[in-house]
Amino acid sequence: MTQVRVRFAPSPTGFLHIGGVRTALFNWLYARRHHGTFVLRIEDTDQSRSTDQSIQAILEGMNWVGLDWDEGPFRQTDRMDLYRDHAMKLFNMGRAYWCVCKPEELEARRKEAEAKGLSPRYDGRCRNLGITNPPGEAALRFRAPQEGHTVVDDLIKGKVVFDNNVLDDLIILRSNGYPTYNFSVVVDDALMGITHVVRGDDHLTNTPRQVPIFEALGFPIPRFGHLPMILGSDKARLSKRHGATSIMAYKEMGYLPEAMVNYLVRLGWSYGDQELFTREELIEKFSWDHVQKSAAVFNPDKLLWMNAEYIKTSPPQRIVRELIPLLVRAGLEEDVRSVSEEWLAQLVVLVRERTKTLTDMVTWVTPYFGWDVSFDKDAAKKNLTAAIAPVLAKL
């Protein structure tokens, strides 16, 4: 078998979403499992929505959960020549044509079709115009096959058959010269030698649109895998109104990255009855055939439980490292400086079984700081009751 090459290709239009993290995680696990390569690619061809700040957020999030990439981050906007060259190649071989329809006209026609209960597809009116030198602004469309069918043998869903007559002649180059997603993704996945394209479920119907482009360009077709979506408690796609969806928001709330990873991987993947996995175990045990086909509801309670498990079982030194910045932020910088890490570690052991998040832990730990610095475990245990009572009262 050839070397596994997978990628995570987010668009930088906001913070890093936990759904994105899960997609990245599955790709990362597969790469690590097979000693393959994990590529990070930033899909920033939408000029109006992409921001550098979002790119930073993506990198920050990936770093926090420990998903390291072997190549990249590549930015599609650095690769514009590649897309234009390949688009023109398609044009020159007659597989693409110039479309001079105005965006507003297309929009109007789409609405009209929808109103009539028809498919809101492009009607192909520029398809056979044979425009070679478009006057002013024009977009380049791919001449999609109209007959036959495209079969996607999905790693997760199995064989899925699409009739080519539902295919649209989609725009591959916008009139501003930027490539569209369905085109740049094909060029990049091919040129980057991606062997397995694993992405969200919402891309499944994009696949039969992309496969003919691979074919037309003479590229080998990668394997595809489509991961089920994450839903909110009302079974609607997970969004802000269900609570925090940014991965970094969970850091802020006092979650451990290993707990996030463990929870997210179990959301849609299983290994018998096992709930808790070390990173090494995940790499060793991960495979597509235990990935669920159906969408999963995000359950904050279970995540909280899992975080508590990690807090209870992680080496106290590890917890201390994560805790210190939070203590500093809580205004306890002086106090933290006056005690040893060892002292803090003992304190962590003392309170950890009653805390579910690091933020909880800050609350529990705070009253101890007024005490004698020569911390004695046994003495503290005897005095635990006294320490807890006032904290309880405040809660």
Added chain:
RNA sequence: GUCCCCAUCGUCUAGCCUGGCCUAGGACGCCGGCCUUUCAAGCCGGCAACACGGGUUCGAAUCCCGUUGGGGACACCA
């Protein structure tokens, strides 16, 4: 509207491919008990599901068809 995907406890899931071991297992949450001077943790126990309808079969959660329900896609967004 058209196309595609999905369907086991409230939720995450095991089992389904290779029908009988399933009076359907585990986990979260919930309820009760034990432990504890109180809380938490821990331990023990309980509630709770094969969406529905037809087939196939000696036998179906497991295979087939249909229905219903949920989700996704149909942009000069990704």
